[in-house]
Each structure stands twice: as C-alpha cells, then as structure tokens.
Amino acid sequence: MTEDVRLLALGLLAAALGVGLGWYFRTFLWKRRLRRKQAFFGLPANAESLLVVNREGSNPELMVTRHDVFSLLELAPLIKECGAHSHLVAHDAVQQGFGERTEFCVGNPAINRRMAAHMHSLLPGVRVNADPEPGPDRGAFQIGSERYRLEGGRTEYVIVARLTAGQAPEARPVFLFCGQRAITNQAATRYLARHHDRLARKHGNGSFVLLLKVVNSQAYGPDVVELVDDVTRAAQEPIPAPPQQRNSHRAK
Numbered sequence: 001m002t003e004d005v006r007l008l009a010l011g012l013l014a015a016a017l018g019v020g021l022g023w024y025f026r027t028f029l030w031k032r033r034l035r036r037k038q039a040f041f042g043l044p045a046n047a048e049s050l051l052v053v054n055r056e057g058s059n060p061e062l063m064v065t066r067h068d069v070f071s072l073l074e075l076a077p078l079i080k081e082c083g084a085h086s087h088l089v090a091h092d093a094v095q096q097g098f099g100e101r102t103e104f105c106v107g108n109p110a111i112n113r114r115m116a117a118h119m120h121s122l123l124p125g126v127r128v129n130a131d132p133e134p135g136p137d138r139g140a141f142q143i144g145s146e147r148y149r150l151e152g153g154r155t156e157y158v159i160v161a162r163l164t165a166g167q168a169p170e171a172r173p174v175f176l177f178c179g180q181r182a183i184t185n186q187a188a189t190r191y192l193a194r195h196h197d198r199l200a201r202k203h204g205n206g207s208f209v210l211l212l213k214v215v216n217s218q219a220y221g222p223d224v225v226e227l228v229d230d231v232t233r234a235a236q237e238p239i240p241a242p243p244q245q246r247n248s249h250r251a252k
Helices: 003-041 064-083 111-121 181-203 232-236
Strands: 049-054 085-090 104-106 127-129 142-143 146-148 157-164 172-179 208-215 226-231
Touching: 003 064, 003 181, 064 085, 064 104, 064 181, 085 157, 104 111, 104 181, 111 157, 111 172, 111 226, 172 181, 181 208, 181 226, 208 232
Parallel strands: 049 085, 049 104, 104 172
Antiparallel strands: 127 142, 142 146, 157 172, 157 208, 208 226
8 A cells, every 4th residue: 555545545534533523522412402401491302291372262262362373383393392292272271280291381360370370379479460441550560579561562571480389300390471462472482492591501490580571562573672680589479568657647
C-alpha cells in the first residue's frame, strides 16, 4: 500500500468516525432534551393526558370556541413530541382527581367548572371578579393584595401555572391557562410552548404560577406577551383579610 493510499484510507476512516460521533452526540442530546420535556410535562411515552375546555353555549355536544381551538393547537405538538396521547373533554364532564394523568385546563373559572375547582383547591390566593354588571373591576384578577384590571383589547391578563399540589414526584402535573378573555388563553398556551425549556431550567419539575400581560390584542392578537411577575407564593396562600376599621365614635 502506497503512502497516498494509506493517507486516503486514514482520511476516510477519520471522516466516518467524525460522522458517527456527531450522530451519536446529536442523538444523545435529542434524547436528553426529550426526557427533560417528558418530565416537565409529566408525559412519558404512551402516557395519557386530558385537554379540558369550555363548551360553546349550552349545546350538549362538545363544541369548542375558536380561540380554545387555537389554544389546543398550541398544546397538541408538545404532547405529540413527548410520544403521549390526549383526550378532549368538556369542563363539566371530568369527574376525577388530579395526579394520575397530566391535565391541561383552559378557561375562565366563571364558565369553566374544572378551572374553578382547581383554583379553589390549589390557588386560594387568586380571585376572579365574575360580576356580570359593568364596572371597572369586572373580570379583574386579585392575586394576594394586588388587583389587575381588564382593559379589553388593550391590556389583558392571564395566569399560566404548573401545579402538583405537593404530591409524590411521580404524580402528573396540572397546567392551568386562566385568562380574562379567550384570546389570552391562547397567548398563555403559546407562551408555554415557546418557553417550556427555560421554565423547566428555572423551576425544575415543581409548581409555579406566572402572571402574563397580553398587550394590545386588538392589533397584535396573542403575539405580544409580557411576563408581569412570578406570583407563585401569593397565589398559593390565602388572600389576607382586609384590616378592620377602628370605630372612631366613643361611647358616651
């Protein structure tokens, strides 16, 4: 074998080895990222999950509103990438606890019974003003001592949360997307889809509650979203009672 042939053979061997190592590391990184995503969403391969949504009107059939459909379209690829399965169910048809299957619950507690139950049990520090009468606080969120008012089409708020309720590590999480308007729910699901890697690095597989602001939805739709604050502690503690007013009238 001549020197040139030997060098060519060594070059081909080195190239093949480089391709093999590159493929191995890419596969290793892809699998590690997939495992992290599966752990964050509580969706190992072939796991079952629930997509809980409102009914449109009083129709006995499950008809989903347009923006809720868009929200589901944001979540569906995440579930598929984890190799899991999903079941669509109406908010008033779920009769089970949480922790057995990952749940994605979309809607406002004023019209979504499942969301109302979760918030009552898991987020006692959050109240949603469901007063049907017009007023400045209609639809407002109160989180702890802070209040966030709705300005339709201009400034709207939505909560996105991952909750495990202090259960065992293998318990499946509940994801809540609770907005002041339907379009904000879509904004929250899109935010989770885009930022789940960062959220997993920051919060691990624990609970968190984030308050987002949707800016000028009448012009930008669900695309312009700002993180207002991490409100986990305030949302999970009961709202403090208002200070009692002292009686300034002395008895005579």
